Each structure stands twice: as structure tokens, then as C-alpha cells.
Amino acid sequence: xxxxxxxxxxxxIGVLVMAFAHWFHIDxxxxxxxxxxxxxxxxxxxxxxxxxxxxxxxxxxxxxALGAYSSVALIKFDGEIDTWFSEGIAxxxxxxxxxxxxxxxxxxxxVSGIVGFGMGxxxxxLRGSFFAIATLALAVVLQTLIVNWDFVGGSxxxxxxxxxxxxxxxxxxxxxxxxFALMLLLAVIALTxxxxxxxxxxxxxxxxxxxxxxAAEACGVPTLRLKLIATTLSGAFMGMAGAPFPYYIGxxxxxxxxxxxxxxxxxxxxxxxxxTSWVGPLVGAILLGSAQQYATxxxxxxxxxxxxxxxxxxxxxIAPNGLVGLVQERLRRRQQ
Amino acid sequence: xxxxxxLLINAIVAGLLLGGFYAAVTAGVSISFxxxxxxxxxxxxxxxxxxxxxxxxxxxxxVDPILVSxxxxxxxxALGAFVYQVYYLSFxxxxxxxxxxxxxFFGLLFxxxxxxxxxxxxxxxxxxxxxIGPSIHxxxxxxxxxxxxxxxxxxxLFSGIQLFITRTFTGRAIMAxxxxxxxxxxxxxxPIRIKRIxxxxxxxxxxxxxxxxxxxxxxxxSVGREYIGRIFAICVLGGLGSMPGTLIAAMxxxxxxxxxxxxxxPSWAPAVAFGFLLLTLAFRPAGLLGR
Numbered sequence: 001x002x003x004x005x006x007x008x009x010x011x012x013i014g015v016l017v018m019a020f021a022h023w024f025h026i027d028x029x030x031x032x033x034x035x036x037x038x039x040x041x042x043x044x045x046x047x048x049x050x051x052x053x054x055x056x057x058x059x060x061x062x063x064x065a066l067g068a069y070s071s072v073a074l075i076k077f078d079g080e081i082d083t084w085f086s087e088g089i090a091x092x093x094x095x096x097x098x099x100x101x102x103x104x105x106x107x108x109x110x111v112s113g114i115v116g117f118g119m120g121x122x123x124x125x126l127r128g129s130f131f132a133i134a135t136l137a138l139a140v141v142l143q144t145l146i147v148n149w150d151f152v153g154g155s156x157x158x159x160x161x162x163x164x165x166x167x168x169x170x171x172x173x174x175x176x177x178x179x180f181a182l183m184l185l186l187a188v189i190a191l192t193x194x195x196x197x198x199x200x201x202x203x204x205x206x207x208x209x210x211x212x213x214x215a216a217e218a219c220g221v222p223t224l225r226l227k228l229i230a231t232t233l234s235g236a237f238m239g240m241a242g243a244p245f246p247y248y249i250g251x252x253x254x255x256x257x258x259x260x261x262x263x264x265x266x267x268x269x270x271x272x273x274x275x276t277s278w279v280g281p282l283v284g285a286i287l288l289g290s291a292q293q294y295a296t297x298x299x300x301x302x303x304x305x306x307x308x309x310x311x312x313x314x315x316x317x318i319a320p321n322g323l324v325g326l327v328q329e330r331l332r333r334r335q336q
Numbered sequence: 337x338x339x340x341x342x343l344l345i346n347a348i349v350a351g352l353l354l355g356g357f358y359a360a361v362t363a364g365v366s367i368s369f370x371x372x373x374x375x376x377x378x379x380x381x382x383x384x385x386x387x388x389x390x391x392x393x394x395x396x397x398x399v400d401p402i403l404v405s406x407x408x409x410x411x412x413x414a415l416g417a418f419v420y421q422v423y424y425l426s427f428x429x430x431x432x433x434x435x436x437x438x439x440x441f442f443g444l445l446f447x448x449x450x451x452x453x454x455x456x457x458x459x460x461x462x463x464x465x466x467x468i469g470p471s472i473h474x475x476x477x478x479x480x481x482x483x484x485x486x487x488x489x490x491x492x493l494f495s496g497i498q499l500f501i502t503r504t505f506t507g508r509a510i511m512a513x514x515x516x517x518x519x520x521x522x523x524x525x526x527p528i529r530i531k532r533i534x535x536x537x538x539x540x541x542x543x544x545x546x547x548x549x550x551x552x553x554x555x556x557x558s559v560g561r562e563y564i565g566r567i568f569a570i571c572v573l574g575g576l577g578s579m580p581g582t583l584i585a586a587m588x589x590x591x592x593x594x595x596x597x598x599x600x601x602p603s604w605a606p607a608v609a610f611g612f613l614l615l616t617l618a619f620r621p622a623g624l625l626g627r
Contacts, residue, residue, distance in 0.1 A: 056435055133572075181383055264443075
């Protein structure tokens with residue numbers, strides 16, 4: 001299937017889901033599916049670096065939170081325009097602010113992408129495990145910075161008021177539906193990007209790094225450059241997933257934005273689905289995401305995190321190639 | 337800047353005591369990551385497990401936390417040997433340690449943390465012992481026993497490991513396995529057995545480190561995460577596999593963190609370790625006393 005056809009199909013499926021939810025008028029369906037879509041973006045983003053290149057990023061939560069907090073910073077900036085600038089500039093800025101969410105998403109992607117690039121530049125020249133450790137530490141430090149930064153609320157957190165409705169070309173759109181549509185679009189973009197990468201020269205380059213970095217280097221593959229591209233892309237997508245989050249949650253505090261569940265889920269989902277293709281994170285995110293939504297409502301959120309952890313450990317031991325790998329193996333056996 | 341002299345001296349002494357404790361926390365990772373090349377990011381999870389065992393026995397039976405950890409040593413050793421066996425069979429043997437092995441340890445860390453939350457809740461827990469509370473005064477300097485006792489215990493543990501590694505056959509075999517596994521095999525020593533023992537020891541140190549942790553500060557299940565950055569920062573700064581380097585790096589981090597906490601506020605302290613880690617990785621990846 002060509003890329004254009006693929007993305008069109010993905011959009012069509014998304015529109016169907018949306019029409020379904022809209023038709024039943026269940027706001028909860030939008031809330032729940034927003035979370036799942038957000039995890040699709042995070043898992044796909046993680047997989048670009050982790051699955052394709054074989055470099056583990058434990059700091060998904062940090063990149064996600066960076067996206068969310070860059071939005072908060074811009075929203076807060078809007079409130080301070082009159083006190084910070086003289087009248088002329090303030091008037092001009094009021095025309096631009098408050099920024100629409102798509103702009104916030106681009107901004108979040110930029111911030112997270114730059115941080116990803118910086119981290120990668122410092123640590124990717126060394127052994128692979130150093131990068132993993134550095135990302136783990138990055139989460140702790142960024143959280144420290146945010147907690148100490150009063151402008152975005154510090155440890156108290158920040159309130160972001162979500163409008164009831166959005167006027168869009170004369171039509172009133174329910175705001176949560178608008179957020180859902182944006183996240184749906186992001187998921188489609190992320191999946192399409194992952195699929196394009198997989199089939200391009202870039203993807204083959206990534207695969208050589210995953211299989212044997214030394215051999216790849218010896219064959220003239222520019223490994224550092226490819227790894228930096230992967231980290232930047234991966235970080236940027238995570239930032240994108242985080243940027244609309246303040247509007248979704250309404251009240252953002254460091255411990256929720258940097259929650260460990262983002263780091264765990266964005267690793268567990270591709271691992272359980274399968275890391276070698278774009279299908280894996282998608283399957284993993286839908287399965288784990290809906291299971292968690294269900295378990296959070298029926299059992300408790302701590303138990304559902306325990307289940308995710310146990311599944312992660314179980315899958316990496318028993319089914320190293322995830323669900324997709326299991327299916328492929330079965331198909332291969334049947335053919336023989 | 338106006339820095340009063342006794343505040344400075346006290347901050348440095350407190351940092352050295354803290355550094356001694358950090359050395360105990362890092363000792364295990366210095367063996368597993370530094371010598372065996374196993375990136376055990378679940379180590380803080382085992383430490384917190386040690387803290388909770390010390391807490392549980394201390395509160396119910398009134399046993400001294402350090403004594404509890406000494407009794408728990410064989411159990412933690414067995415646990416470590418078991419974890420290594422699983423790790424070896426599932427990842428190392430198949431050559432998949434870099435991606436799946438890391439995810440495995442991450443999962444372990446997470447499962448330990450969530451299980452502890454389910455059993456004990458998220459409240460801070462603390463132990464009771466005679467040496468928590470009083471302190472010794474020498475001139476300007478205050479030495480709280482709460483910090484002094486863990487520091488001394490940590491130094492004893494650390495010297496014990498150093499002696500074991502440099503003086504005994506098994507210890508030297510551990511050093512050898514970190515240098516050349518094949519050569520060890522040619523000497524008719526099973527490298528997997530040696531690694532299993534080494535990993536067992538590394539987890540066993542977590543029992544002691546855990547008990548020391550809960551003496552120093554109240555513990556809740558997610559405290560371990562703050563230590564991941566510190567542990568690996570110390571390990572990398574000290575030079576992988578170098579025990580003396582680890583000790584120096586731990587003391588250094590302790591002092592810098594203590595100075596930061598005293599002069600800029602304790603909420604900035606966690607960032608120090610990361611700064612250390614990034615600077616080391618950027619300028620001297622081999623660490624202070626690296627190979």
C-alpha cells in the first residue's frame with residue numbers, strides 16, 4: 001500500500017471512530033480514547049528509537065512533560081503580556097495569543113526535539129547503556145527544574161481552563177471532541193512517519209545500527225547522524241503528545257506530568273506488541289491502553305500498573321518479538 | 337557571597353557522611369554494571385525492598401535494622417543469583433541484553449515499586465534505633481549518629497568488598513570475568529557461575545544499603561527512583577569497575593550535593609547528580625579512575 005493510501009485509510013478509520021463516539025454522545029468515550037491515542041503516539045515515538053535503532057529511552061515521561069509544560073509556559077505567558085510589555089507590543093501580542101493548540105503542539109515538538117538532540121549528542125557517542133541511564137536521570141532532573149520554576153506553577157501545579165466549546169467556521173464543536181480529533185491526527189501522523197521510515201533508506205540504516213553498530217560503522221553508515229535523527233524525531237513526537245495534555249487534564253502538576261506510567265507504558269506497549277514494525281506499538285497501545293482504562297475503572301490504578309509491569313517482564317522473557325512476532329511465526333509455520 | 341565558616345564546615349562534613357552512604361548504595365551497581373556489564377537499573381528497587389524488610393522486622397520485633405540486613409544477606413544473595421540466572425537464560429545467552437534486558441530490569445524495578453505500594457501503601461515509613469536522634473559535637477562540627485552510623489557501616493561494607501575482590505580466588509575471578517570471559521573459560525572456570533556469584537553479591541549489598549537508607553531518611557516505595565541518577569552518576573564518574581574510584585566519586589557527589597542543599601535549597605539537590613553524569617559522559621567517559 002502506498003503511503004498516501006495508508007494515511008487516507010488511517011484517517012478514514014479515525015473519522016469512523018469519531019462519528020461513532022459523536023453519535024452516541026458519550027463524553028467518556030472521548031476521554032478514554034484520547035488517552036489511548038496519546039499512548040499510540042508515545043509508543044510509536046518510543047519505537048522509532050527503541051525498536052528501530054535498539055536504543056532504550058527511559059525518559060518518555062520527561063519528553064511528554066516537556067511538551068505539556070511548554071504549553072503551560074505559553075499559556076501563562078499570555079496572562080503576563082500586559083505586565084511585561086509596553087502597550088504597543090502588548091496589543092500586537094494579543095492578536096497572536098492565546099495560541100491555538102496546533103501551534104502549541106508544534107512548539108512542544110520543537111522543545112522536546114531539541115532536548116532529545118542535546119541528550120543524544122552528549123551520550124550517543126558512547127556505549128548504548130549510557131544513553132539509557134542518562135534518559136532515566138533526565139526525568140528526575142527536569143522534574144526538579146519544573147518543581148523549582150514558579151512561573152509554570154512549581155510544585156503547586158498549574159490550572160488551565162478548558163473552554164466548553166470551540167467555534168470553528170461558525171460551528172460549535174465540543175472541546176473534548178476537538179482535542180480528540182487533534183490527537184487522532186497526531187496518531188495518524190506518527191504512524192505514517194514510522195511506516196515511511198521503516199521502508200526508507202533511513203529505516204534500513206536504523207536496522208543496521210540495531211543489528212550490529214560496529215559493522216554498520218565499518219560499512220560507512222553514518223551511525224551517529226542516524227541515531228541523532230532518531231532521538232530528535234522520537235523526542236519531538238513525545239513532545240507533541242504532551243502539548244495538548246494541559247487542556248485535557250485541566251490541572252497539571254509535575255508528579256502527574258512526569259508520572260512513571262508514561263515511561264513504563266511507552267516501553268511496555270511496543271515490547272508487548274512487537275518492536276520491529278509500526279503495527280507493534282499500535283496493537284500494544286490499543287490492547288494495553290483499553291485494558292488499563294477498564295482496570296482503572298473496575299479494579300484500581302495501582303493494580304493495573306502492576307499488571308503492565310508483569311506483562312512487560314513476562315513478554316520480554318517469553319515472547320521477545322511481541323504479539324506481532326508470535327503471529328508472524330505462526331503464519332510462517334503454517335506456510336511450511 | 338557571605339558564607340559563614342562553620343556552616344561551610346558542617347555542610348562538608350555532612351556531605352562526606354552522605355557520600356559514605358552513597359558508596360554503599362553504589363557498591364552493588366559498581367559490581368553489576370562496572371564489572372559484569374549488566375545494566376541493573378532495578379538495583380534501587382532491591383534497595384527499597386531491603387529498607388522495607390528492615391522496617392517490617394524492626395517495627396514488629398524490635399530488631400536493629402543493620403542486624404536485620406545482615407541476616408537477610410543470604411536471602412538477597414540467592415535472589416540475585418536467581419535474577420541473574422533468568423537474565424542469562426532469557427537475554428545474555430541470546431545476545432539480546434541491550435534492548436530486552438534493559439526493559440526486563442525496568443519492569444522489575446516497576447513491579448517491585450508497585451508491589452510495595454500495594455502492600456505497605458505510599459506513607460513514609462521509618463525505623464527505631466538507639467542511634468537515631470543523638471549527635472556528637474566536636475568543636476564546630478555536629479556529627480549526627482543517624483548519619484555517622486550508616487557511613488561507618490558503609491565503609492566497612494565497602495572495604496569488605498574491596499578485600500574480597502582483590503584477595504580471594506572468587507573475587508579475582510570476578511575481576512577476570514570483567515576483562516576476558518573467554519580467557520577465564522580456558523582456565524577451566526565457569527564464567528556464568530562466577531557472574532552468578534558476583535550478581536548475588538551485588539544484590540546482597542542492596543540489603544545493607546536498604547537498611548542504611550531507612551536509618552538516614554523515612555522511606556516510601558518511589559524513593560528509589562531518586563537514587564537511580566545518583567548511583568549511575570557515581571558509578572560512571574568513579575570509572576566503571578573501579579571500587580576506589582567509586583568511593584571517591586561517592587564522597588565528591590555527597591559533598592557537592594550537601595553544599596548545594598545548604599546554599600541553594602534542598603529541592604535543587606537531585607539535579608546535581610545529573611549534572612555530574614552529563615559532564616562526565618561529555619568530557620571524561622572513562623571516569624576518574626577508569627580503565
